[in-house]
Amino acid sequence: MTRVVIISTAQFGYHIDTYYYCKYLKNRCHVTYIGWDLGFSPIDMDGIQVISVSRQGGPVRLIRFLNTFWHQTRNNNDIVFIKYFKFVSWILRLLRPDNPMVLDIRTGSVEKNRLVRKFYDTVLKIEALFFNNITVISGGLSKKLGLEKSAKILPLGAETISSTEKVFNDIRILYVGTLYNRNLENVIYGLQEYFAQTKAIGKIILTIVGDGSPGQLGQLMTETERCGINGVVVFTGRVPHDQLQPLFDTHNIGLSYIPLTPYFDAQPPTKTYEYLMSGMPVIGTRTAANQLIINSENGVLIGDSPHDVCAGIQIMIQKMNQFSSEKIRKSVQNYQWHRIVDHLFTYLCGIR
Numbered sequence: 001m002t003r004v005v006i007i008s009t010a011q012f013g014y015h016i017d018t019y020y021y022c023k024y025l026k027n028r029c030h031v032t033y034i035g036w037d038l039g040f041s042p043i044d045m046d047g048i049q050v051i052s053v054s055r056q057g058g059p060v061r062l063i064r065f066l067n068t069f070w071h072q073t074r075n076n077n078d079i080v081f082i083k084y085f086k087f088v089s090w091i092l093r094l095l096r097p098d099n100p101m102v103l104d105i106r107t108g109s110v111e112k113n114r115l116v117r118k119f120y121d122t123v124l125k126i127e128a129l130f131f132n133n134i135t136v137i138s139g140g141l142s143k144k145l146g147l148e149k150s151a152k153i154l155p156l157g158a159e160t161i162s163s164t165e166k167v168f169n170d171i172r173i174l175y176v177g178t179l180y181n182r183n184l185e186n187v188i189y190g191l192q193e194y195f196a197q198t199k200a201i202g203k204i205i206l207t208i209v210g211d212g213s214p215g216q217l218g219q220l221m222t223e224t225e226r227c228g229i230n231g232v233v234v235f236t237g238r239v240p241h242d243q244l245q246p247l248f249d250t251h252n253i254g255l256s257y258i259p260l261t262p263y264f265d266a267q268p269p270t271k272t273y274e275y276l277m278s279g280m281p282v283i284g285t286r287t288a289a290n291q292l293i294i295n296s297e298n299g300v301l302i303g304d305s306p307h308d309v310c311a312g313i314q315i316m317i318q319k320m321n322q323f324s325s326e327k328i329r330k331s332v333q334n335y336q337w338h339r340i341v342d343h344l345f346t347y348l349c350g351i352r
Contacts, residue, residue, distance in 0.1 A: 003030040004348065005073055007092065008083040010035050012050045013043025016241060016270050017106060017137075018083055020157060022048045024341035029079075029348075032072055036065070043240055062088070066095065073099055079348050084124065093130040100351045103131040104154065108141055110181055110263050117263055121145065133351045135344075140266030140288060154344060157337035158273030160329070162248035166279050168320040171204040171313070173283070174251035176244065176271050179212030183259050183304070185223050190309025192227040197310070204313070207234045207251060209244070248278045253316060256284035256294075260304045265289070276332045279325025283312045298328045 004025060008018050012033050025031050026047035037052035044050065051072065053065045065088075073080055073096050080101040082089050089103055105128070109120035125145055128134055135154035136142040142151045175187070191206060211217050217237060224230045239247070254275025258264050268289045275282045282299035284290040285308075294301055300319070302312035 001030055002028070002349070003032070003075065003078045004081055005032045005034065005069075005078055006081045006083070007069065007085060008033070008035045009085055010083070011038040011040050011043075011052060012048075013045070013240060013242065014038070014040055015083070017104075017156070019045075019241060020159065020337040021081070021341060021344065024338050025345060028345055034065075034068055034072060040238070041240060043242060066091065070095060079351070081348070084127075086120070087123065087127075090127040090130040100133070100348075101131060102133045102135055102348070102351065103128060104135045105141065105145070105147075105151075106137050107267055108144060108263060110267070112181060135347070138266055138268050138289065144266055152347060154347075155335065155340060156268040156270055156273060157340035158270075158277040158332060158335050159337050160277045161245055161274055162278040162280075164249050164279070165325045166252040166323075168252055168323055171253060171317060171320075172251040173204065173206045173253045173255050173313075174209070174247055174275070174280070175206070175255040175257060176209040176239075176247070176274075178210050179208075179216045179220060181259070182212075182257060184208070184220055184257065186304060186306045187255065187257055187309050188220070188224050188227055188229070188233065189306035191233070191313070192229055193306055193310040194313050195229060195232075205232055205234065205251075206255075207236065207247060209236045209239050209247060211238045248274075248280070252280055254278075254280040254282040254299075256282050256290060257304070257309075258285050258287050258290070260285055260287060269293075273332055273335050276328050277336070279328050281316065281319075281323045281328060283309075283316055293332065295331070298323075298331045 006018055008015055012035050013019055022031050022033055032049040034051045036055050053068050055061050076098045078099055080099050082092055083104050109117040111117040134151040136151040137156055139153055142148045221235055224233045256269050256272040258269055265288045272282055272284055272290055272293050276298055282294055284294045284299055284301055285304045286301045300312050300315045302308040
């Protein structure tokens with residue numbers, strides 16, 4: 001049986017794409033996952049060899065990671081699948097020049113500073129030169145990085161986290177994702193504006209799942225309290241992916257809030273797919289990627305200002321009785337993870 005070694009900077013189970021690669025490859029391949037131990041609660045999966053490398057020790061930790069990689073890829077027939085590891089991917093290629101190897105690019109740089117962003121994207125493009133086999137999450141990102149002629153598109157997928165039929169007689173909004181660089185204070189201000197206009201406080205619940213840079217979650221909670229809506233906004237912090245089902249079961253609207261910037265525009269939004277696959281209509285910002293997914297049958301597209309968020313909530317409330325969880329799920333059925341990984345397996349079997 002083919003052996004696939006997946007390399008990632010994420011702790012196992014905390015990066016959605018690689019989690020589902022493992023889930024749907026494990027019955028076809030021997031799968032080993034090498035990632036950092038970031039101190040989160042461990043997640044296990046039957047049939048997957050998970051190796052978590054300690055991040056303690058400063059520069060020594062990279063040597064530790066490379067040593068683990070070296071010992072786990074001794075067989076030249078092992079297929080190595082690298083989720084882009086900034087500054088390190090090219091070293092992995094040089095360490096194992098004879099192994100079939102794939103560089104998988106899930107995102108370009110999303111740094112706010114244009115020069116920093118350009119620097120990191122340039123580093124990525126240089127590292128990509130070391131690889132014959134490259135996969136990219138979308139055609140838009142592939143074109144942005146100048147890889148459209150050499151890369152295969154490995155799109156984002158989704159899983160049905162919740163199979164319940166949603167009841168649309170109240171408003172329970174769910175945001176799941178990072179707080180980093182997302183300007184979520186605009187969501188808070190938009191919700192505050194909605195309540196100021198309608199006096200309907202208490203009829204809407206917003207649950208925010210995730211964390212960001214140190215102190216970012218606390219700052220957002222403080223801003224929510226300052227706006228006087230802390231009674232209807234719930235912050236859970238980070239929740240492991242395999243523990244999200246109760247939240248998806250009990251909420252009926254997904255929020256895919258992504259700032260409208262050039263560096264986010266082509267980035268496919270993981271949670272948009274997962275909300276829709278779980279039968280939830282989505283309030284989503286009008287990125288190029290969201291416009292390919294969200295339509296009048298499954299959600300509302302908005303700008304990224306507080307007023308746009310307020311307007312999106314108002315439109316969603318007006319449309320609530322028009323939605324059907326069954327129809328919403330059907331709108332994204334071609335993006336199911338098992339179908340994506342079927343194509344990935346075929347691709348892996350053909351690389352050299």
